[in-house]
Amino acid sequence: MKALVYHGARKVSVDNVPDAKIEKYTDVVVKLTTTNICGSDLHMYEGRTDVEKGKILGHENLGEVVEVGKAVDTVKKGDKVVLPFNIGCGFCANCERGLSGFCLTCADQSVMPGMAGAAYGFAGMGPYAGGQAQYLRVPYADYNCLQLPPDATEKETDYVMLSDIFPTGWHATRLANLQPGESIVIYGAGPVGLMAAMSARIQGASQIFVVDGQEDRLSLAREIGATAIDNKNGDVGDQIRELTGGWGADCGAECVGYQCHNSAGKEVPNLVMNSLVDAVKATGTLGVVGVFVPKDPGAEDRLAKKGEIAFDMGKFWFKGQKMGTGQCNVKTYNRRLRDLIHQGKANPSMIISHELPLDEAPSAYKHFDQRDPGWTKVVLHPNDFARAA
Numbered sequence: 001m002k003a004l005v006y007h008g009a010r011k012v013s014v015d016n017v018p019d020a021k022i023e024k025y026t027d028v029v030v031k032l033t034t035t036n037i038c039g040s041d042l043h044m045y046e047g048r049t050d051v052e053k054g055k056i057l058g059h060e061n062l063g064e065v066v067e068v069g070k071a072v073d074t075v076k077k078g079d080k081v082v083l084p085f086n087i088g089c090g091f092c093a094n095c096e097r098g099l100s101g102f103c104l105t106c107a108d109q110s111v112m113p114g115m116a117g118a119a120y121g122f123a124g125m126g127p128y129a130g131g132q133a134q135y136l137r138v139p140y141a142d143y144n145c146l147q148l149p150p151d152a153t154e155k156e157t158d159y160v161m162l163s164d165i166f167p168t169g170w171h172a173t174r175l176a177n178l179q180p181g182e183s184i185v186i187y188g189a190g191p192v193g194l195m196a197a198m199s200a201r202i203q204g205a206s207q208i209f210v211v212d213g214q215e216d217r218l219s220l221a222r223e224i225g226a227t228a229i230d231n232k233n234g235d236v237g238d239q240i241r242e243l244t245g246g247w248g249a250d251c252g253a254e255c256v257g258y259q260c261h262n263s264a265g266k267e268v269p270n271l272v273m274n275s276l277v278d279a280v281k282a283t284g285t286l287g288v289v290g291v292f293v294p295k296d297p298g299a300e301d302r303l304a305k306k307g308e309i310a311f312d313m314g315k316f317w318f319k320g321q322k323m324g325t326g327q328c329n330v331k332t333y334n335r336r337l338r339d340l341i342h343q344g345k346a347n348p349s350m351i352i353s354h355e356l357p358l359d360e361a362p363s364a365y366k367h368f369d370q371r372d373p374g375w376t377k378v379v380l381h382p383n384d385f386a387r388a389a
Protein backbone atom coordinates (compact mmCIF):
# COMPACT_ATOMS: atom_id res chain seq x y z
CA MET A 1 0.00 0.00 0.00
CA LYS A 2 1.02 3.65 -0.30
CA ALA A 3 1.75 5.63 2.88
CA LEU A 4 3.30 8.92 4.00
CA VAL A 5 6.57 8.04 5.76
CA TYR A 6 8.75 10.20 8.05
CA HIS A 7 12.46 10.13 7.11
CA GLY A 8 13.83 12.98 9.27
CA ALA A 9 13.30 16.70 9.84
CA ARG A 10 11.16 18.12 7.00
CA LYS A 11 11.67 14.90 5.02
CA VAL A 12 8.54 12.91 4.26
CA SER A 13 7.61 10.90 1.17
CA VAL A 14 4.86 8.67 -0.12
CA ASP A 15 6.38 5.17 -0.19
CA ASN A 16 5.23 1.65 -0.94
CA VAL A 17 5.08 -0.19 2.40
CA PRO A 18 3.67 -3.57 3.54
CA ASP A 19 -0.15 -3.61 3.75
CA ALA A 20 -1.78 -3.03 7.13
CA LYS A 21 -3.11 -6.36 8.39
CA ILE A 22 -4.91 -8.02 11.28
CA GLU A 23 -2.36 -8.75 14.03
CA LYS A 24 -4.73 -9.68 16.88
CA TYR A 25 -8.22 -11.16 16.80
CA THR A 26 -9.56 -7.88 18.24
CA ASP A 27 -8.32 -5.79 15.22
CA VAL A 28 -10.01 -4.59 12.08
CA VAL A 29 -8.42 -3.13 8.95
CA VAL A 30 -9.93 0.07 7.59
CA LYS A 31 -9.59 1.29 4.01
CA LEU A 32 -9.10 5.01 4.51
CA THR A 33 -11.15 7.40 2.46
CA THR A 34 -10.26 10.58 4.39
CA THR A 35 -7.26 11.37 6.63
CA ASN A 36 -6.05 14.78 7.77
CA ILE A 37 -2.77 16.54 8.39
CA CYS A 38 -2.75 18.00 11.92
CA GLY A 39 -0.79 20.72 13.71
CA SER A 40 0.49 17.88 15.91
CA ASP A 41 2.08 16.24 12.83
CA LEU A 42 4.13 19.40 12.35
CA HIS A 43 5.94 18.96 15.69
CA MET A 44 7.19 15.63 14.26
CA TYR A 45 7.70 16.94 10.70
CA GLU A 46 9.97 19.72 12.01
CA GLY A 47 12.13 17.17 13.83
CA ARG A 48 11.04 18.51 17.22
CA THR A 49 10.13 15.10 18.67
CA ASP A 50 11.92 11.76 18.97
CA VAL A 51 9.61 10.01 16.49
CA GLU A 52 11.49 7.22 14.74
CA LYS A 53 12.42 7.36 11.06
CA GLY A 54 10.23 5.07 9.00
CA LYS A 55 7.07 5.90 10.95
CA ILE A 56 3.84 6.27 8.95
CA LEU A 57 2.22 9.50 10.17
CA GLY A 58 -1.49 10.33 10.44
CA HIS A 59 -3.91 10.10 13.36
CA GLU A 60 -7.11 11.74 12.00
CA ASN A 61 -8.65 8.83 10.14
CA LEU A 62 -11.96 7.80 8.59
CA GLY A 63 -12.80 4.94 6.26
CA GLU A 64 -14.57 1.69 5.53
CA VAL A 65 -13.97 -1.57 7.41
CA VAL A 66 -12.58 -4.15 4.96
CA GLU A 67 -11.32 -6.94 7.26
CA VAL A 68 -12.59 -8.02 10.67
CA GLY A 69 -10.70 -10.00 13.33
CA LYS A 70 -12.33 -13.16 14.75
CA ALA A 71 -12.97 -11.62 18.19
CA VAL A 72 -14.61 -8.42 16.93
CA ASP A 73 -18.30 -8.38 17.75
CA THR A 74 -20.09 -5.16 16.77
CA VAL A 75 -18.05 -3.82 13.85
CA LYS A 76 -18.88 -5.30 10.45
CA LYS A 77 -17.26 -5.34 7.05
CA GLY A 78 -18.58 -2.34 5.09
CA ASP A 79 -19.17 -0.13 8.15
CA LYS A 80 -18.12 3.49 7.71
CA VAL A 81 -16.16 4.40 10.83
CA VAL A 82 -14.19 7.30 12.26
CA LEU A 83 -11.30 6.47 14.59
CA PRO A 84 -10.30 8.48 17.67
CA PHE A 85 -6.64 9.47 17.40
CA ASN A 86 -6.07 7.83 20.80
CA ILE A 87 -5.97 4.05 20.87
CA GLY A 88 -7.65 2.65 23.97
CA CYS A 89 -8.45 -0.85 25.20
CA GLY A 90 -11.76 -0.03 26.91
CA PHE A 91 -11.06 -2.17 29.99
CA CYS A 92 -8.05 -0.68 31.84
CA ALA A 93 -8.42 1.51 34.94
CA ASN A 94 -8.20 4.72 32.88
CA CYS A 95 -10.39 3.70 29.91
CA GLU A 96 -13.03 2.55 32.42
CA ARG A 97 -13.16 6.08 33.81
CA GLY A 98 -13.51 7.62 30.34
CA LEU A 99 -9.84 8.64 30.17
CA SER A 100 -9.25 6.95 26.82
CA GLY A 101 -6.32 9.29 26.06
CA PHE A 102 -4.40 7.65 28.90
CA CYS A 103 -4.90 3.95 28.20
CA LEU A 104 -2.59 1.75 30.27
CA THR A 105 -2.88 -1.35 28.08
CA CYS A 106 -1.91 0.28 24.77
CA ALA A 107 0.78 2.64 26.17
CA ASP A 108 4.44 2.07 25.46
CA GLN A 109 5.92 1.88 28.98
CA SER A 110 9.48 2.06 27.65
CA VAL A 111 9.06 5.74 26.76
CA MET A 112 8.72 7.16 30.26
CA PRO A 113 8.05 5.56 33.65
CA GLY A 114 4.32 5.75 34.32
CA MET A 115 3.54 6.69 30.70
CA ALA A 116 -0.11 6.31 29.65
CA GLY A 117 -1.83 6.75 26.30
CA ALA A 118 -1.38 5.56 22.72
CA ALA A 119 -2.07 6.96 19.27
CA TYR A 120 -1.65 6.22 15.57
CA GLY A 121 1.51 7.56 13.92
CA PHE A 122 2.67 9.61 16.87
CA ALA A 123 5.90 10.29 18.79
CA GLY A 124 6.03 8.55 22.16
CA MET A 125 2.56 7.06 21.78
CA GLY A 126 3.37 3.45 20.99
CA PRO A 127 4.36 1.43 17.92
CA TYR A 128 1.15 2.03 15.98
CA ALA A 129 1.30 3.01 12.29
CA GLY A 130 -0.55 6.11 11.17
CA GLY A 131 -3.33 6.51 8.66
CA GLN A 132 -1.92 8.84 6.02
CA ALA A 133 -2.00 5.62 4.03
CA GLN A 134 -4.40 3.46 2.07
CA TYR A 135 -5.11 1.08 4.97
CA LEU A 136 -4.94 1.19 8.77
CA ARG A 137 -4.86 -1.49 11.46
CA VAL A 138 -7.28 -0.58 14.27
CA PRO A 139 -6.67 -2.39 17.60
CA TYR A 140 -9.57 -3.18 19.99
CA ALA A 141 -11.94 -2.35 17.17
CA ASP A 142 -15.20 -2.72 19.14
CA TYR A 143 -14.01 0.09 21.41
CA ASN A 144 -12.17 2.31 18.93
CA CYS A 145 -14.52 2.41 15.92
CA LEU A 146 -17.33 4.94 15.93
CA GLN A 147 -19.90 3.91 13.34
CA LEU A 148 -21.38 6.65 11.16
CA PRO A 149 -24.98 7.23 10.04
CA PRO A 150 -26.24 6.97 6.43
CA ASP A 151 -25.03 10.50 5.61
CA ALA A 152 -21.44 9.27 6.25
CA THR A 153 -20.25 9.94 2.71
CA GLU A 154 -22.14 13.19 2.21
CA LYS A 155 -20.76 14.64 5.46
CA GLU A 156 -17.46 12.77 5.44
CA THR A 157 -15.29 15.88 5.79
CA ASP A 158 -17.32 16.92 8.85
CA TYR A 159 -17.23 13.47 10.45
CA VAL A 160 -13.45 13.08 9.96
CA MET A 161 -12.98 15.98 12.40
CA LEU A 162 -14.37 13.66 15.13
CA SER A 163 -11.03 11.83 15.07
CA ASP A 164 -9.28 14.69 16.83
CA ILE A 165 -9.77 18.43 16.43
CA PHE A 166 -13.52 18.77 17.11
CA PRO A 167 -13.38 16.69 20.35
CA THR A 168 -10.06 18.36 21.25
CA GLY A 169 -11.53 21.85 20.82
CA TRP A 170 -14.53 20.74 22.88
CA HIS A 171 -12.17 19.25 25.50
CA ALA A 172 -10.38 22.61 25.79
CA THR A 173 -13.67 24.26 26.76
CA ARG A 174 -14.48 21.49 29.27
CA LEU A 175 -11.00 21.64 30.86
CA ALA A 176 -11.60 25.41 31.07
CA ASN A 177 -14.95 24.68 32.78
CA LEU A 178 -16.81 27.08 30.46
CA GLN A 179 -20.41 27.68 31.63
CA PRO A 180 -23.30 29.02 29.48
CA GLY A 181 -23.21 32.82 29.50
CA GLU A 182 -19.49 33.04 30.31
CA SER A 183 -16.69 34.52 28.23
CA ILE A 184 -13.67 32.54 27.01
CA VAL A 185 -10.33 33.59 25.53
CA ILE A 186 -8.86 31.02 23.12
CA TYR A 187 -5.20 31.26 22.07
CA GLY A 188 -4.53 29.92 18.57
CA ALA A 189 -6.79 30.17 15.52
CA GLY A 190 -5.43 26.96 14.07
CA PRO A 191 -7.87 24.08 13.53
CA VAL A 192 -7.94 23.24 17.25
CA GLY A 193 -8.55 26.83 18.40
CA LEU A 194 -11.26 27.26 15.75
CA MET A 195 -12.96 24.06 16.93
CA ALA A 196 -12.74 25.32 20.52
CA ALA A 197 -14.50 28.50 19.36
CA MET A 198 -17.23 26.48 17.61
CA SER A 199 -17.64 24.34 20.74
CA ALA A 200 -17.88 27.43 22.96
CA ARG A 201 -20.57 28.87 20.68
CA ILE A 202 -22.60 25.65 20.83
CA GLN A 203 -22.30 25.65 24.64
CA GLY A 204 -23.66 29.19 24.91
CA ALA A 205 -20.60 31.33 25.65
CA SER A 206 -21.50 35.02 25.84
CA GLN A 207 -18.20 36.23 24.37
CA ILE A 208 -15.56 34.23 22.51
CA PHE A 209 -12.16 35.80 21.91
CA VAL A 210 -9.73 34.06 19.55
CA VAL A 211 -6.11 35.22 19.62
CA ASP A 212 -3.66 34.71 16.73
CA GLY A 213 -1.45 36.77 14.43
CA GLN A 214 -2.65 35.27 11.15
CA GLU A 215 -5.39 37.20 9.45
CA ASP A 216 -6.67 34.32 7.28
CA ARG A 217 -7.24 32.22 10.42
CA LEU A 218 -8.71 35.10 12.42
CA SER A 219 -11.28 35.67 9.69
CA LEU A 220 -12.46 32.04 10.11
CA ALA A 221 -12.80 32.76 13.85
CA ARG A 222 -15.05 35.71 12.99
CA GLU A 223 -17.12 33.45 10.72
CA ILE A 224 -17.70 31.19 13.73
CA GLY A 225 -18.97 34.18 15.70
CA ALA A 226 -15.86 34.98 17.74
CA THR A 227 -14.14 38.32 18.31
CA ALA A 228 -10.73 38.14 16.65
CA ILE A 229 -7.81 39.41 18.73
CA ASP A 230 -4.69 40.12 16.68
CA ASN A 231 -1.67 39.71 18.94
CA LYS A 232 0.20 42.16 16.71
CA ASN A 233 -2.12 44.92 18.00
CA GLY A 234 -0.54 45.08 21.46
CA ASP A 235 -0.68 43.25 24.77
CA VAL A 236 -3.36 40.54 24.66
CA GLY A 237 -4.25 40.82 28.36
CA ASP A 238 -4.89 44.56 27.93
CA GLN A 239 -7.04 43.92 24.83
CA ILE A 240 -9.13 41.31 26.69
CA ARG A 241 -9.54 43.41 29.87
CA GLU A 242 -10.74 46.31 27.71
CA LEU A 243 -13.51 44.07 26.36
CA THR A 244 -14.51 42.46 29.69
CA GLY A 245 -15.06 45.37 32.05
CA GLY A 246 -11.47 45.29 33.24
CA TRP A 247 -11.50 41.80 34.80
CA GLY A 248 -10.37 39.45 32.05
CA ALA A 249 -12.20 36.52 30.44
CA ASP A 250 -14.08 34.06 32.68
CA CYS A 251 -11.92 31.20 31.42
CA GLY A 252 -9.30 30.46 28.79
CA ALA A 253 -8.00 27.82 26.40
CA GLU A 254 -4.46 27.20 25.15
CA CYS A 255 -4.60 25.81 21.59
CA VAL A 256 -1.08 26.66 20.40
CA GLY A 257 1.46 24.48 22.22
CA TYR A 258 5.18 24.61 23.02
CA GLN A 259 6.20 26.04 19.65
CA CYS A 260 4.29 29.31 20.20
CA HIS A 261 6.02 32.38 18.88
CA ASN A 262 6.06 36.14 19.23
CA SER A 263 4.85 38.49 16.51
CA ALA A 264 8.36 38.49 14.97
CA GLY A 265 8.09 34.70 14.53
CA LYS A 266 10.61 33.82 17.27
CA GLU A 267 9.69 30.87 19.48
CA VAL A 268 9.05 31.96 23.07
CA PRO A 269 7.83 28.81 24.82
CA ASN A 270 6.24 30.51 27.88
CA LEU A 271 4.58 33.32 25.96
CA VAL A 272 1.06 31.94 25.61
CA MET A 273 0.85 30.27 29.03
CA ASN A 274 1.80 33.48 30.82
CA SER A 275 -0.45 35.60 28.63
CA LEU A 276 -3.31 33.19 29.40
CA VAL A 277 -2.79 33.61 33.15
CA ASP A 278 -2.84 37.37 32.57
CA ALA A 279 -5.92 37.51 30.31
CA VAL A 280 -8.17 35.22 32.41
CA LYS A 281 -9.87 36.70 35.47
CA ALA A 282 -8.98 35.78 39.04
CA THR A 283 -10.53 32.37 39.93
CA GLY A 284 -10.88 31.45 36.23
CA THR A 285 -9.87 28.05 34.82
CA LEU A 286 -7.39 27.38 32.01
CA GLY A 287 -7.77 24.45 29.59
CA VAL A 288 -4.42 23.59 28.00
CA VAL A 289 -4.71 21.26 24.99
CA GLY A 290 -1.78 22.69 22.97
CA VAL A 291 1.00 20.10 23.17
CA PHE A 292 3.94 20.49 25.56
CA VAL A 293 6.63 17.80 25.49
CA PRO A 294 8.76 16.32 28.29
CA LYS A 295 11.96 16.93 26.30
CA ASP A 296 12.67 19.18 23.31
CA PRO A 297 16.37 18.81 22.44
CA GLY A 298 15.84 20.81 19.23
CA ALA A 299 14.72 23.93 21.11
CA GLU A 300 16.92 27.03 21.31
CA ASP A 301 15.66 27.87 24.78
CA ARG A 302 17.68 26.32 27.65
CA LEU A 303 14.62 25.40 29.75
CA ALA A 304 12.59 24.16 26.80
CA LYS A 305 15.28 21.57 26.00
CA LYS A 306 14.27 19.91 29.29
CA GLY A 307 10.55 20.38 28.70
CA GLU A 308 10.36 23.29 31.15
CA ILE A 309 9.05 26.84 30.84
CA ALA A 310 9.37 29.89 33.11
CA PHE A 311 5.74 29.98 34.25
CA ASP A 312 4.17 32.93 36.14
CA MET A 313 3.35 30.72 39.12
CA GLY A 314 3.00 33.72 41.42
CA LYS A 315 0.34 35.42 39.32
CA PHE A 316 -1.43 32.09 38.69
CA TRP A 317 -1.51 31.38 42.44
CA PHE A 318 -2.50 34.89 43.47
CA LYS A 319 -5.39 34.84 40.99
CA GLY A 320 -6.56 31.51 42.43
CA GLN A 321 -6.77 29.99 38.95
CA LYS A 322 -7.04 26.32 38.06
CA MET A 323 -5.64 24.45 35.10
CA GLY A 324 -6.46 21.26 33.17
CA THR A 325 -4.05 19.75 30.63
CA GLY A 326 -3.38 16.82 28.34
CA GLN A 327 -4.49 14.80 25.36
CA CYS A 328 -8.19 14.80 24.61
CA ASN A 329 -10.14 11.71 25.64
CA VAL A 330 -11.87 11.55 22.26
CA LYS A 331 -14.19 8.70 23.30
CA THR A 332 -15.76 10.93 25.95
CA TYR A 333 -17.19 13.24 23.31
CA ASN A 334 -17.15 11.76 19.81
CA ARG A 335 -20.55 9.99 19.82
CA ARG A 336 -22.46 13.10 20.89
CA LEU A 337 -20.47 15.41 18.62
CA ARG A 338 -21.26 13.00 15.74
CA ASP A 339 -24.94 13.56 16.47
CA LEU A 340 -24.49 17.35 16.45
CA ILE A 341 -23.03 17.00 12.94
CA HIS A 342 -25.76 14.57 11.83
CA GLN A 343 -28.49 16.96 13.02
CA GLY A 344 -26.85 19.97 11.34
CA LYS A 345 -25.87 21.72 14.58
CA ALA A 346 -22.12 21.67 13.88
CA ASN A 347 -20.15 21.98 10.63
CA PRO A 348 -16.46 21.52 11.44
CA SER A 349 -15.55 21.05 7.74
CA MET A 350 -15.91 24.84 7.30
CA ILE A 351 -12.21 25.20 8.21
CA ILE A 352 -10.92 22.92 5.42
CA SER A 353 -8.75 24.73 2.91
CA HIS A 354 -7.45 21.82 0.78
CA GLU A 355 -8.65 18.35 -0.29
CA LEU A 356 -5.80 16.44 -1.95
CA PRO A 357 -4.71 12.95 -3.01
CA LEU A 358 -2.12 11.20 -0.81
CA ASP A 359 0.63 11.79 -3.41
CA GLU A 360 0.43 15.51 -2.72
CA ALA A 361 0.92 15.09 1.04
CA PRO A 362 4.65 15.99 1.05
CA SER A 363 4.03 19.35 -0.61
CA ALA A 364 0.97 19.92 1.60
CA TYR A 365 3.15 19.38 4.69
CA LYS A 366 5.53 22.03 3.38
CA HIS A 367 2.82 24.66 2.85
CA PHE A 368 1.02 23.89 6.12
CA ASP A 369 4.32 23.96 8.04
CA GLN A 370 5.18 27.39 6.64
CA ARG A 371 1.67 28.50 7.71
CA ASP A 372 1.29 29.76 4.13
CA PRO A 373 -1.76 32.00 3.94
CA GLY A 374 -4.86 29.98 3.11
CA TRP A 375 -3.43 26.61 4.29
CA THR A 376 -5.67 26.11 7.33
CA LYS A 377 -6.56 22.42 7.21
CA VAL A 378 -5.52 19.78 4.72
CA VAL A 379 -7.65 16.72 4.12
CA LEU A 380 -6.24 13.79 2.12
CA HIS A 381 -8.23 11.14 0.24
CA PRO A 382 -5.87 8.14 -0.06
CA ASN A 383 -8.29 5.83 -1.87
CA ASP A 384 -11.05 8.09 -3.09
CA PHE A 385 -9.31 9.35 -6.18
CA ALA A 386 -12.37 10.99 -7.72
CA ARG A 387 -12.95 13.12 -4.66
CA ALA A 388 -9.29 14.10 -4.29
CA ALA A 389 -8.99 15.19 -7.92
Ligand SMILES: NC(=O)c1ccc[n+]([C@@H]2O[C@H](COP(=O)([O-])OP(=O)(O)OC[C@H]3O[C@@H](n4cnc5c(N)ncnc54)[C@H](O)[C@@H]3O)[C@@H](O)[C@H]2O)c1
Pocket residue numbers: 038039040041042043164165168187188189190191192193211212213214217231255256257258259260261262271272288289290291326327328371
Ligand atom coordinates in the same frame (compact mmCIF):
# COMPACT_ATOMS: atom_id res chain seq x y z
N1 LIG B 1 -4.44 17.79 23.46
C1 LIG B 1 -4.75 17.15 22.35
O1 LIG B 1 -5.37 16.09 22.40
C2 LIG B 1 -4.38 17.74 21.02
C3 LIG B 1 -5.01 17.27 19.87
C4 LIG B 1 -4.72 17.89 18.64
C5 LIG B 1 -3.79 18.91 18.58
N2 LIG B 1 -3.18 19.32 19.73
C6 LIG B 1 -2.21 20.43 19.73
O2 LIG B 1 -2.93 21.64 19.68
C7 LIG B 1 -2.09 22.66 19.13
C8 LIG B 1 -2.81 23.37 18.00
O3 LIG B 1 -3.08 22.47 16.93
P1 LIG B 1 -3.49 23.05 15.50
O4 LIG B 1 -3.73 21.89 14.61
O5 LIG B 1 -4.55 24.06 15.63
O6 LIG B 1 -2.07 23.71 15.11
P2 LIG B 1 -1.60 24.92 14.21
O7 LIG B 1 -0.14 24.91 14.32
O8 LIG B 1 -2.24 24.86 12.87
O9 LIG B 1 -2.19 26.22 14.94
C9 LIG B 1 -1.54 26.91 15.96
C10 LIG B 1 -1.89 28.39 15.82
O10 LIG B 1 -1.29 29.10 16.91
C11 LIG B 1 -0.89 30.36 16.44
N3 LIG B 1 0.08 30.95 17.37
C12 LIG B 1 1.42 30.78 17.45
N4 LIG B 1 1.94 31.56 18.42
C13 LIG B 1 0.89 32.22 18.97
C14 LIG B 1 0.78 33.18 20.03
N5 LIG B 1 1.87 33.60 20.67
N6 LIG B 1 -0.45 33.66 20.35
C15 LIG B 1 -1.56 33.24 19.68
N7 LIG B 1 -1.51 32.34 18.66
C16 LIG B 1 -0.30 31.84 18.32
C17 LIG B 1 -0.34 30.08 15.05
O11 LIG B 1 -0.33 31.25 14.25
C18 LIG B 1 -1.34 29.04 14.54
O12 LIG B 1 -2.41 29.63 13.83
C19 LIG B 1 -0.81 21.95 18.69
O13 LIG B 1 0.16 22.03 19.72
C20 LIG B 1 -1.27 20.51 18.56
O14 LIG B 1 -0.21 19.60 18.70
C21 LIG B 1 -3.47 18.76 20.93
Ligand SMILES: [Zn+2]
Pocket residue numbers: 038039040041059060085164165
Ligand atom coordinates in the same frame (compact mmCIF):
# COMPACT_ATOMS: atom_id res chain seq x y z
ZN1 LIG C 1 -4.54 15.79 15.21
Ligand SMILES: [Zn+2]
Pocket residue numbers: 088089090091092093094095096102103104105106
Ligand atom coordinates in the same frame (compact mmCIF):
# COMPACT_ATOMS: atom_id res chain seq x y z
ZN1 LIG D 1 -7.26 1.21 28.30
